Amino acid sequence: MSRIFEALQKIQSQQTPVASGAETIPPEPVAFWTEQREEELRATSSFAPSGPPPRPSLTSFAPGLNALRQRCAKPAWKLHKDSLVLFNEQSFDQCAEQFRILRARLYRLREKKPFRTLLVTSAQAGEGKSFVSLNLARAIVHQHERHALLIDADLRAPKLHVSLGAPSSPGLSDYLRGDADEFSIIQSGTGENLFFIPAGRPVSNPTELLGSTRTKSLFERLNTLFDWVIVDTSPVLPVSDAAVLAPTCDGVILVVGAGRTSSDLARTACQELRESRLLGVVLNGVEDDALGSPYAYYGRSEHVRG
Numbered sequence: 001m002s003r004i005f006e007a008l009q010k011i012q013s014q015q016t017p018v019a020s021g022a023e024t025i026p027p028e029p030v031a032f033w034t035e036q037r038e039e040e041l042r043a044t045s046s047f048a049p050s051g052p053p054p055r056p057s058l059t060s061f062a063p064g065l066n067a068l069r070q071r072c073a074k075p076a077w078k079l080h081k082d083s084l085v086l087f088n089e090q091s092f093d094q095c096a097e098q099f100r101i102l103r104a105r106l107y108r109l110r111e112k113k114p115f116r117t118l119l120v121t122s123a124q125a126g127e128g129k130s131f132v133s134l135n136l137a138r139a140i141v142h143q144h145e146r147h148a149l150l151i152d153a154d155l156r157a158p159k160l161h162v163s164l165g166a167p168s169s170p171g172l173s174d175y176l177r178g179d180a181d182e183f184s185i186i187q188s189g190t191g192e193n194l195f196f197i198p199a200g201r202p203v204s205n206p207t208e209l210l211g212s213t214r215t216k217s218l219f220e221r222l223n224t225l226f227d228w229v230i231v232d233t234s235p236v237l238p239v240s241d242a243a244v245l246a247p248t249c250d251g252v253i254l255v256v257g258a259g260r261t262s263s264d265l266a267r268t269a270c271q272e273l274r275e276s277r278l279l280g281v282v283l284n285g286v287e288d289d290a291l292g293s294p295y296a297y298y299g300r301s302e303h304v305r306g
Ligand SMILES: Nc1ncnc2c1ncn2[C@@H]1O[C@H](COP(=O)(O)OP(=O)(O)OP(=O)(O)O)[C@@H](O)[C@H]1O
Pocket: 082, 083, 122, 124, 125, 126, 127, 128, 129, 130, 131, 132, 154, 157, 159, 233, 234, 235, 284, 285, 286
């Protein structure tokens, strides 16, 4: 028996999930080099490993986006018009224009320090996190040859699938529990360059799942595939999911509801996110008349702290 084979057997035995309840976080998927070695061994020896073949993973496939598009799920989306800003690069609709400004500012910020994975959160529920995440992602893919992945990481009250008219599972929670592979949770539902991972089936331990190394390594792999990854999350004050997930992302945007979020609450939310890179604040729900103000839609985080 070769050393490589022994090493493989050891890795496999270490990675066999312990039989347990549904909420167990499974170990990392078998790494790329390990799968490659297994294939080599199958080809060169009579060794046939027992048990099911390893689930496919993005690293084992090393796909470009076109290849990913072929392998991922392709449900028909039925976009919900109430959650969408009307986009067309020629339109001068105020709201669409504000998303284009937000997009431009993010591009400018990333000239200084590269980032791709953006977490969107707010202090409390209902301040427009999902609305901002979805429409920012759409503003990005309206640009020529830009690809964005939208992830619904609000495992407690997921809503993006409703706005997109997309299946809610399999999704992030299913992958994190080991019940689905990476390709089956990524949807490409329209001709646009927008991809989507829904939240998946309800779970009782969302914070634990989102803080797991499995989440971290999935996000690291996704980060290399897309121009932008926009992650919609739960509000930061009632639950710790967003604060736990934020360090896994490159930066955080805090949505503040105009006339709704007090400056105290916004400041406390910033405190909760202090371990992460807070890029700025989106002031959502501003009346059209107020949009002339430089503070109206997007500002550096200091504007909230001050
Ligand atoms: N700027 C806006 N213009 C029009 N409608 C908006 C705007 N912002 C939010 N909404 C609407 O308000 C509702 C709540 O917004 P949304 O679901 O995005 O909030 P949320 O912060 O994600 O809530 P939750 O904390 O429950 O996830 C939705 O119906 C959304 O379409």
